[in-house]
Amino acid sequence: MARTPLREPVAPEIGHTAYRRLREGIASGQFHPNERLVEASVATRLGVGRTAVRAALVRLDQEGLVTLEPNRGARVRLISDREALEIEEVRATLEAMLARRAASRATATDLRDLRLVVVEMRQRVAKNDAIGYSDLNARFHHRIWAAADHAIASRLVGSLKSQSIRLQYQTILRPGRTERSLREHEAIFEALKAHDPELAEESMRAHLAEVQETLKWAIDGLRHAPTWLPG
Amino acid sequence: MARTPLREPVAPEIGHTAYRRLREGIASGQFHPNERLVEASVATRLGVGRTAVRAALVRLDQEGLVTLEPNRGARVRLISDREALEIEEVRATLEAMLARRAASRATATDLRDLRLVVVEMRQRVAKNDAIGYSDLNARFHHRIWAAADHAIASRLVGSLKSQSIRLQYQTILRPGRTERSLREHEAIFEALKAHDPELAEESMRAHLAEVQETLKWAIDGLRHAPTWLPG
DNA sequence: CACGGACAGATTGTCGACATTATTGAGGAT
DNA sequence: ATCCTCAATAATGTCGACAATCTGTCCGTG
Structure with missing residues (x-):
């Protein structure tokens, strides 16, 4: 098909x-x-x-x-902190589902590309290139959506992502986050490579739980030092 | 709050x-x-x-x-069969999440209203009133969304529902479906009443798996006797 | 007879103008 | 001094008209 x-x-x-x-x-x-x-x-x-x-x-x-x-x-629209967390929660739910599907359906090409992304991620982490890492992160997830081959869910997740852009650049600034994020991505990749749906879903869920934690951290940080003022 | x-x-x-x-x-x-x-x-x-x-x-x-x-x-837009199934899949995922949350947060008022809906459902089933049952079904789920108190997910689920309306009236025509559906709703209600998130999620997931099955049945039916022709 | 170009009809894309509605500020009464 | 009224202003909601684009048909040519 x-x-x-x-x-x-x-x-x-x-x-x-x-x-x-x-x-x-x-x-x-x-x-x-x-x-x-x-x-x-x-x-x-x-x-x-x-x-x-x-x-x-x-x-x-x-x-x-x-x-x-x-x-x-x-x-x-000002996305409230609460909404940002809700968005991340829904994203986690849907991406877990997509990871599960991707584990069953990933082709050799998908896995090759994902492997490339992970390799590049390691280099960026070594160079402390957080911005570049963020781009690769997007590519990694996007590739999984493609492998999952689920148009409806992919569209929704993409739409959700665009709504919470405001906080995106804050989350990658957390010290030590990229290193842990890299390990989480590696775990997801291994699960996909092994075509293990259960493990893929679980590792994706764990990854996004960490992202949620980081998001909370970023929100707390912004609360004390806002970059903009309502006007 | x-x-x-x-x-x-x-x-x-x-x-x-x-x-x-x-x-x-x-x-x-x-x-x-x-x-x-x-x-x-x-x-x-x-x-x-x-x-x-x-x-x-x-x-x-x-x-x-x-x-x-x-x-x-x-x-x-003609929702393809595949898309209809994808929509139902996403809906199942999100509603399972909402049911889990609702189990923790449902107030006495929520439960009272849900109970009323279930009681009415029994009467409609007894009267073979499939249309009325369908309305109650919508009310039941809507009430759970309200109890879950998750604006983002609720909006998405509502939007998904409106897309797959085409097949809605087909699914309720399956013989014996309403009786089983009633039992599934009763199970969900019991789980919510017991404030058991795990069980609520699981019974909602089971319910929507049945709905998916019925949807497949309806699609097969339409394939052999379409109610409209492209033109 | 098949193929391709040009023309005509229909439909969408865009713009400007006008009516309708909210907001703001001044002025006056209490 | 405070609050209310009311006009002035600014922005939105709606409509009609014109230009750009597409679709289908007809006709000429190979």
Whole structure:
């Protein structure tokens, strides 16, 4: 059976440019949480029409990145600490399921690629390159989703991930985290390689439990030294 | 801590009427799968402007009920059999998680309401009222989501449910299904009443495994006697 | 007869204008 | 001094029109 691609090959969708740029702007922090997104201003700033901005806002609202209130406009959604933890919890549940499936279905190619990622991870850890490690981390998980071949779950997990971007760069700053994370990834890889669904699910669950812990740590850190102020 | 409401008290959102009516129309089968949704036609049919229809389509696309291709318009999305099963699988995973949480957090009010639902269910089964039973089934699960107090997961599960509506009315037609379903719900209720997270998760998982089986049965049935034809 | 290009109809994408609605600030009464 | 009223302002919601794009058909050519 042909494997379903994670992203449709051709799906540029509507209001694409405005949507992507707004999304990018929110993710990168150009638009701060709780900031009002006035359609006209955003339109001129992005160099598109108000209609496109509108479509983008509706989509981002549905996606959970902005809140849209009738007659009151749009704001960049501030993901509360509680929501961030809830998101991570759901992500853990779904990724555990995906890991289980991936263990049964992973092809030789999947395993080869995952092995490459793990090898590169070791190098990044040795070089203390946390940013590079973070990218590899994303690639590792993404590869597992592909191997699991579960379009619905993959889409949901990807959507969840984009919502909690705000805290992503905080979590990798925890001292000693990357080393432990590497070991967890190695364990997951070994389970996949052994085609052991039970073990794969369990090691993924353990990994994401650690991530949750780190997230709590990051939240506590931010609580005492916020990088932004509501305004 | 105040429990997060499942739906915000005041959030009529934008393009609300068009969105709701289109969604209703798709769910009730007025718009058939794969049917083209021409903006102008839908607008006149629903008695709203094209702009509202557009916003509704974008939202429904994000939600997965319609597909939106650039310059080629919108179609009612045909959920493939495979996707339907995937959706059910994810739903099972998330609802199992929610049941676990609900077991720990269910209040006396939650349990009283659930008990009422179960009692009513028995009466509907006795009367062979499959439709009424189906409504109660929705109420039962909804109540558990509320008790679990997990906004993110609840939203996702609700969204998933709306996507697989097409087969909903097929599954309840299976002979003897309602009786078994009732017993499964009773088991879940008992687990929640006992505040046993492990048992609640397990009985919910068992229940949804049965639902998955029934779904497969319904799909096989439709394959031999489709109620609609692509056109 | 098959194939390909051009034309016509239909539909979507985008923009601007106007109506509707919330918000803000000043002014006055208590 | 505080609160209420009400107008001014800004932003959103909606509509119609035009341009860009796609689809299907017809006709000419090989």
